[in-house]
Amino acid sequence: MTPLERRASGSLALIFALRMLGLFLVLPVFALEARKYPGGDDPAMVGLAMGLYGLTQALFQLPLGLASDRFGRKRVIVFGLLVFAAGSLLAALADSLTGLMIGRGLQGAGAVSAAVTALLADQTRDAVRTKAMAMIGGSIGLMFALALVAGPMLAAWAGLSGVFALTFALALAGVAVVIWVVPPEPLKHKDAPRGRLVELLHQPDLLRLNLGVFVLHTVQMAMWVAVPALLLQAGLPKGAHWQIYLPAVLLSFIAMGGMFSLERKGKLRMALLTAIALVLIVQVGLGAVAASGSTPSMWLMGLLMLVFFCGFNILEASQPSLVSRMAPTPLRGAALGTYNTLQSLGLFAGGALGGAIAKWAGMPGLFAVTAVLTAIWLLVTWPLRPVGKTGGH
Numbered sequence: 001m002t003p004l005e006r007r008a009s010g011s012l013a014l015i016f017a018l019r020m021l022g023l024f025l026v027l028p029v030f031a032l033e034a035r036k037y038p039g040g041d042d043p044a045m046v047g048l049a050m051g052l053y054g055l056t057q058a059l060f061q062l063p064l065g066l067a068s069d070r071f072g073r074k075r076v077i078v079f080g081l082l083v084f085a086a087g088s089l090l091a092a093l094a095d096s097l098t099g100l101m102i103g104r105g106l107q108g109a110g111a112v113s114a115a116v117t118a119l120l121a122d123q124t125r126d127a128v129r130t131k132a133m134a135m136i137g138g139s140i141g142l143m144f145a146l147a148l149v150a151g152p153m154l155a156a157w158a159g160l161s162g163v164f165a166l167t168f169a170l171a172l173a174g175v176a177v178v179i180w181v182v183p184p185e186p187l188k189h190k191d192a193p194r195g196r197l198v199e200l201l202h203q204p205d206l207l208r209l210n211l212g213v214f215v216l217h218t219v220q221m222a223m224w225v226a227v228p229a230l231l232l233q234a235g236l237p238k239g240a241h242w243q244i245y246l247p248a249v250l251l252s253f254i255a256m257g258g259m260f261s262l263e264r265k266g267k268l269r270m271a272l273l274t275a276i277a278l279v280l281i282v283q284v285g286l287g288a289v290a291a292s293g294s295t296p297s298m299w300l301m302g303l304l305m306l307v308f309f310c311g312f313n314i315l316e317a318s319q320p321s322l323v324s325r326m327a328p329t330p331l332r333g334a335a336l337g338t339y340n341t342l343q344s345l346g347l348f349a350g351g352a353l354g355g356a357i358a359k360w361a362g363m364p365g366l367f368a369v370t371a372v373l374t375a376i377w378l379l380v381t382w383p384l385r386p387v388g389k390t391g392g393h
Contacts, residue, residue, distance in 0.1 A: 001124075001128050001131065001132070004123065004183055005123065005124050005125070005128060005132065007181075007183055008119075008120060008123035008124065008132070008182065008183050009120065009124065009131075009132040009135045009136075010135065011177055011181040011182045011183070012116050012119060012120045012136065012182060013135040013136045013138070013139040014139070014174075014177055014181070015077070015081075015112075015116055015174045015177050015178060015182070016113075016116060016136045016139050016140060017139035017140070017142070017143050018170045018171070018173050018174040018177070019081070019084065019112070019170065019171065019174055020139070020140050020143045020144070021143040021146065021147060021170060022088065022166065022167030022168075022170040022171060023053070023107075023167070024143055024144050024146075024147030024148075024151070025147045025150060025151040025154060025163050025166065025167065026151065026160075026163055026164070026167070027147065027148075027151065029151050029152055029155040029160065029163065030046075030049075030050050030160070033155055033159065033160035033163075034046045034049060034050075034097060034100060034160065036159075036160075037094070037095070037096055037097045037099075037100060037160075038095070038096045038097065039096055039097035039098060040097050042097075045097055045101075046097065047351075047355075048101065049097055049100050049101040049104055050104070050351075051348055051351055051352070052101055052104045052105040052108065053104045053105070053107050053108040054108065054344050054345075054347045054348035054351075055105075055108065055344075055348055056105045056106070056107075056108030056109045056111075057108035057109075057111045057340075057344040058108075058111075058341050058344035058345045058348065059108075059109075059111075060108070060109050060110075060111040061111040061113065061114050061337045061338075061340040061341040061343075061344060062114070062334065062337040062338055062341050063337070064076055064079075064080055064111050064112060064114060064115055064337065065114035065115060065118065065333040065334050065335075065336055065337020065338070065340070066333060066334045066337060067115075067333075068114065068115035068118055068119070068333040068337075069118075069330065069331065069332065069333040069334055072185060073115050073116075073118055073119035073122065073185050073333070074119070074178055074179075074182065074184075074185055076112065076115045077112045077115045077116055077119070077178050078175055078178050078179065079110075080110040080111060080112035080115065081110060081112060081171050081172075081174045081175045081178065082110070082171075082175065083106060083109050083110035084106075084107050084109075084110030084112070084171045085110075085168050085171035085172055085175070086106055086110075087103050087104065087105070087106030087107030087108070087109065087110065088103065088107055088164050088165075088167040088168035088171055089103075089164075089165075089168045090102055090103035090106060091103025091104060091107070091160075091161075091164040091167075092161045092162075092164035092165040092167075092168060093161070094161070100160075103164065107167075108344075110171075111340065111344070113336075113340040113343075114333055114336040114337035114339070114340045115333060115336075116136075117133070117136070117320050117324065117336045117340075118324070118332045118333040118336045119182070119185055120132055120133070120136070120324075121321075121324035121332055121336070122185060122186050122332070123183060123185070123186065126325055129321045129324060129325065130268065130317055130318055130321040131317075132321075133316075133317045133318070133320050133321040134256050134313070134316075134317035136316075136317075137313050137316035137317040138253060138256070138313065140316065141249045141252070141253075141309065141312075141313055141316075142249065144245075144249065145242065145245050145246040145249040145250070148241065148242040148245055148246070149242045149246070151163065152239065154166065200327065200331060200334065200335055200338060203326060203327075204383075205322075205326055205384050205385060206323060206326055206327065206335060206338075208380055208381050208383075208384050209319050209322055209323050209326075209339065209384075210338060210339055210342045211342070211377065211380055211381075212276070212315070212319055212377055212380075212381055213315075213319055213339055213340075213342050213343045213346060214342040214343070214345060214346040214349075215346065215373050215374065215376075215377040216279070216312070216315055216319075216343075216346065216377075217343050217344075217346030217347045217350060218346040218347075218349045218350040218353060218370075218373065219279065219283065219350065219370045219373060219374055220312065220346075220347075220350060221346070221347050221348075221349075221350025221351045221354060222350040222351075222353055222354030222357070222366060222369070222370050223283075223286070223308075223350075223354070223367075223370065224354070225351070225354035225355055225358050225366065226286070226290065226354070226358055226363045226366050226367070227286070227301075227305075228241060229363070230286070230289060230290065230296050230301060230363070231244060231296075231301060233295055233296050234295065234296040234297065234298045234301050235295070235298065236298060244298075244301060244302050244305055245305065247302070247306075248302060248305040248306040248308075248309050249309050251306055251309075252306060252309035252310045252312075252313050253313065255310035255313065255314060256313060256314065256317065268318060268322070269384055269385070271314060271318060272314070272315070272318050272319070272322075272381065272384065273378065273381065273382065274311075274314075275310070275311040275312075275314035275315045275318070276311065276315070276374065276377060276378045276381060277311075277378060278307050278308070278310055278311030278314075279308060279311040279312065279315070279374050280371060280374040280375055280378060281307060282304050282307050282308040282311070283367050283370045283371035283374055284367075284371050285300075285304050285307075286304060286363075286367045287363075287364055287367030287368055287371060289301070289304075290362070290363035290364045290366075290367055291364040319339075320336065320339060323335055323336055323339050324336065353369070354366060357369055
């Protein structure tokens, strides 16, 4: 990477990290802490308050991605982070479950993922794009693991309002990074063609990648309906689950080096398909553990989490990189907006689907469904032909 590419990658990964840390801190404590609010005795409403973020994010990813194509990436990112900060502040000040719902919905409306990844694509060459995206994926993985440790401690000290107050401060820190640290965005000629959104529907490989991110996050969220229960069965107390997640996330970064090696050899397709296969293996393995009826092995659960995060991190880096290469330049923000919309819908669908299937078919049924979804994804993705200097197969 050139110095400019390193600066762009590092600063934009930092924006993602600040924003995602705020979001992830809420995950392990929201359902328990929300019960303390008026109206929090209704599990369905608590679930809706939690899921509203994903719904509004799905609604606003594409519009903000399109806006970044037209009005500039940095303006849209600052605007989105301010909206996210406003939602966090409302949630911090809320004194009822309804107030939490409004705050969560407004948080999701600050959907800047597409604009951030489009700006990163603008400022990096194809040859290093996946490495740059991996920095963002790595920052998200680290924030997830950190939040699992810090979230419960912070909530015990300052309550849910304190968690949202920290999220508000982290969002404002992200605004400062955009203004003063992120390199200026490349100038666009005023007469440059804008492109038409319908063009994205005529590219089968973009559609495959959009399906891929939807299935990936559907499976991920559905998994986490059951994985904590399996860890409890294995004898690991709820407060110690990070002892499995954190080492698995950190060790999985080693797999990223193998992906970069394959990319340099023009085998990015192989890396992508291998990563999907790893996710499939984990679903089958978790299904077997759940169906066995015996106490799960702690070592086996740790191994399955490691394999999952290896596949997950590779996919989080390679798929948006491929979208940015395949999309027409005037529609890069729109393409990444569509991609992130499907990602958000996957998060929402995974939570809803996972809960419903676990209720009616148990954990073995849940993992049977996630395995079938992943197998279909692998088959649909098989014909993919990446483009660019390092996109061979």
